[in-house]
Amino acid sequence: MAILFSNATVLPMTASGDEPRTFTGAVGIDGDRIALVTASETDAAAFRAAHPGLRVIDCRGKLLMPGLVNTHCHAAMTLQRSYADDISLMAWLHDYIWPFEAHQTPDDVALGMTLGIVEMLLGGVTSFVDMYYFENRCVEVAERLGIRALLGCNYFDTNIDEVLPQAEEAVRLAAAGSGRVRIAVAPHSPYTVSPENLVRGKELADKHGLHLMTHISETQDEVRIVREKYGRTSVEHLDRLGLLGPKTIGAHCVHVTDSDIATLAARGVTVSHNPQSNMKISSGVAPVEKLRAAGALVTIGTDGTCSNNDLDMFEELRTAAFLQKSATGDPVALPAYEALRLATANGARAMGCADGGLGVIREGALADVIVVDLQKPHLQPVHNVVSNVVYCGKASDVETVVVGGRIVVENRRIEGVDLPELYRGVAGAVARIKAAQ
Known part of the structure; x- marks a missing residue:
């Protein structure tokens, strides 16, 4: 079914320089693509005439913008939300998280993934990059719920021989699906995976043309361990092994040197900035402005729900912008529009959708858009709609979500999900x- 969003304040995320950020007009969707972006009522009327039976959604008083892209999370860890808080990272992992995960079944992971995707869709996230176990089981969940996903099969030295065959299976399952779900290889980090097994993951990624993702320089402990073992920084170590490139997504990159930053930029690595997780675990503040100035591709992710503790990308946007202003002492650092770019167009590039194919509202782009209700006390008045979205917006402001031309959330109701039943299933699994x- 074709869809026409009319009378909308449209935020295309295509403006540069002093160009206007928004306009009032209409956006038409035909199939899985955006077919019309116009301020002309005549063009909108022509689109209506050319698509008999189309769905018209009146967006008066609402904002139409690209869906948000969460470039680093562990969505199935919703089962561990608030399970282990206010604990140092190494104790958190060794004493709480990994023991909990040792008792999770593939069905548990699929259930946690369902809850995570529901949370993200209701919060305006139309694409996400994940890193967890049993991602072969999560392909069906992402397909069923209609989200766009890059699912990273996470491994350590201890489980690589189990995970790599699962990754192969996941590649086959994703290839048979809609095309919205793709697979990646995800070694946990350079301090928990040996050089030999890091290379094995890269070889599998190269075999199938997959992305590769890992945690990089998240904590001072990690940097110390890698330097003691290999005599290099984490970035230098990964680069020497050939793991850094345009299809690499590095989460965190908090403790990176100027040389590391230059390397990340030169190799085309995506840096997923996770400000709230970094703050909660006291990892530090990623040098986002230095990374951007060097030309690195910086995006935003939430990380998992037991180190955040939610998947709210609106909160993450605001935190990212405020944190850079505070850390640099510069109130101009990471302005609102640039912060929003990290979570839309930049996130799309990280997922391999360059050239305006995703993360923007442009004719020919994939139809992943959200409608934000501006008729809320915290979003009024509207002096600057971009500032309102970034500095005042909440996940609960999202009213409608479209992924690939399909309405998956409407009036804050998610298609095909019985929420009370889902909550009961989650509670049972956790118990x-x-x-x-």
């Missing part, structure tokens, strides 16, 4: 896992 520990 069983905790009892088994």
